[in-house]
Amino acid sequence: MKARALALSALSLTISIPLATAYSGDMTFYTPAYSPQGSSCDMAAAPGEPIVAISHLMMNNGANPNANPLCGTTISIYNPYNQQTVPNVKIVDTCMGCDEESIDVNVELFEALGFDQAVGRVQGMDWGGSAVGGKKEKKKKRGLEPLGVGAVVEKRVPGHPHGRRGEEA
Template identity: 30%
Template sequence: MYFSNTFILLITLLFTMLTLNVVTALPLHRRASYSGDGTFYTVGLGSCGKTNSDSEMVAALSSSLMSGGKNCGKSLKVTSDSGSVTVKAVDTCPSCAEGDVDFSPAAFKKLGSLDEGRISINWSFT
């Protein structure tokens, strides 16, 4: 079978365009999973510049994850032995390790009892 150089060039160009389109359509944020401790705090004006309340499903992340506000407003899916919750990152927790999350009281109650104070969690960005 004989194909002209123009036909081969067009097929190559089309394949390249399709490949580039697929690559650029992939999500850019990482889908890493984290584990650490979950705690809770009194919510107020957060490092993302907005005021939230204790009744909202919000949380604070470690300084390394919130550096420069790069994760402000991102959603996290969090699980513990007692439940799960989806929260929005709105603040920085300076004393938290990278896998730790500091929750609003309402969000923490979805994962455990406030009496526990500190629980083991697993989470990822959604």
């Protein structure tokens, strides 16, 4: 009986842990090689497939970057300027020029999130996923919640406070 109660309490503990961690940083874009040799994960992606390179500070590639456990996992990216979420964005590369919580996405995804290439850099993009590391205290201070997995696409609300998308401070 004690073993069953212990197993049930362990199960409830596992269920109460959030499955995703949210980060907030800059988002830039790049044109990937779309071949395994073009990424630090040695993974090919189809043209137009939503892919992301995350910061070298998170990837921590080690001796064999192809063996990185983050390679091939997915994140969701949320655009607070138009309230659009894109789920299932595959991690295929390392962004050497990114700050810790910044990301680099392919051009098609940058545009799908509502940005013109002329913008170049967008500040304050939220993202997260079950494979990406902790930082619960930092997330809590920012009031960030784990990102959802379903795509939510809405039109921009006129007069919304984030109307000046992509402007740098």
